[in-house]
Amino acid sequence: MAAASKDAAPALHGLAAGEAGRPERADWTIDQGWERYSDADHATWKTLFERQTRLLPGRACREFVQGMQELPIGADQIPDFRRLSEVLMPRTGWQIVAVPGLVPDDVFFEHLAHRRFPAGNFIRRPQELDYLQEPDVFHDVFGHVPLLLNPAMADFIQAYGEGGLRAQRLGHLSHLARVYWYTVEFGLLRQDDGLRLYGAGIASSFTETRFCLESPSPNRVRFELERVMRTDYRIDDFQETYFVIRDLDELLEFTRIDFAPLYDRTGAAPVIAPGELLASDGVIDRGDGAYHRARQSAGVV
Numbered sequence: 001m002a003a004a005s006k007d008a009a010p011a012l013h014g015l016a017a018g019e020a021g022r023p024e025r026a027d028w029t030i031d032q033g034w035e036r037y038s039d040a041d042h043a044t045w046k047t048l049f050e051r052q053t054r055l056l057p058g059r060a061c062r063e064f065v066q067g068m069q070e071l072p073i074g075a076d077q078i079p080d081f082r083r084l085s086e087v088l089m090p091r092t093g094w095q096i097v098a099v100p101g102l103v104p105d106d107v108f109f110e111h112l113a114h115r116r117f118p119a120g121n122f123i124r125r126p127q128e129l130d131y132l133q134e135p136d137v138f139h140d141v142f143g144h145v146p147l148l149l150n151p152a153m154a155d156f157i158q159a160y161g162e163g164g165l166r167a168q169r170l171g172h173l174s175h176l177a178r179v180y181w182y183t184v185e186f187g188l189l190r191q192d193d194g195l196r197l198y199g200a201g202i203a204s205s206f207t208e209t210r211f212c213l214e215s216p217s218p219n220r221v222r223f224e225l226e227r228v229m230r231t232d233y234r235i236d237d238f239q240e241t242y243f244v245i246r247d248l249d250e251l252l253e254f255t256r257i258d259f260a261p262l263y264d265r266t267g268a269a270p271v272i273a274p275g276e277l278l279a280s281d282g283v284i285d286r287g288d289g290a291y292h293r294a295r296q297s298a299g300v301v
């Protein structure tokens with residue numbers, strides 16, 4: 001009985017596990033322990049990989065698909081971070097380092113500022129394929145790593161690390177974090193033949209991959225930096241609004257901006273609710289909001 005209830009409780013990792021989740025090294029890195037993955041772990045990866053790979057043609061941007069093809073990321077095994085770094089390093093200077101789960105903000109930013117992408121080494125349990133409380137190896141590797149081969153994304157994420165350290169000092173982390181959320185995690189972009197996803201939170205999610213592009217419920221709005229910096233987001237459900245950039249190179253433009261004056265302006269302006277549209281928005285799709293309304297009336301959110 002005790003074993004069954006323990007098994008049903010979510011296993012917490014990294015920061016979420018409190019003191020027990022803190023590794024010895026100050027930078028929170030650990031060995032990936034690739035040799036210790038079980039057959040069941042690799043099988044979970046394979047299930048996730050195969051169903052997600054089937055969904056991505058026509059939905060993921062071409063840079064994502066290309067990155068996936070050029071990296072040692074396949075169906076049969078959880079990727080070995082050392083092999084990923086061997087391909088990334090000479091191309092964009094990035095490496096993948098293993099961490100036990102979420103890490104403190106300053107540790108995360110330090111890694112990104114030095115082109116080290118911290119990836120959780122654990123994999124979700126097979127009975128929780130679609131429920132992810134913490135980013136695991138599938139989210140971090142399948143979702144994030146392919147675009148670390150893209151020079152614009154590679155520079156943007158490094159700049160985000162540097163900017164994060166500065167935003168912390170200035171007391172404006174929430175404003176900067178929204179930029180990361182609505183780009184690196186949940187971003188859409190425009191391609192000649194339509195909208196495509198590039199955000200890792202979407203690319204690694206079986207359900208949100210379709211929702212973000214095909215559902216009539218969410219808004220799809222042209223990305224505008226200060227607008228996004230003021231916009232709250234959902235961490236517990238699909239997004240109510242997705243922001244669309246022109247292409248990945250647009251991210252590079254944000255690396256050249258001094259955010260300090262933006263913090264002053266956005267800090268003084270009211271926060272925008274996740275589903276709210278403004279008269280000044282470049283609306284691509286005005287969502288009907290039906291999904292979140294139904295969730296709300298069911299008491300889910």
Ligand SMILES: [Fe+2]
Nearest residue numbers: 135185200201
């Ligand atoms: Fe992520």
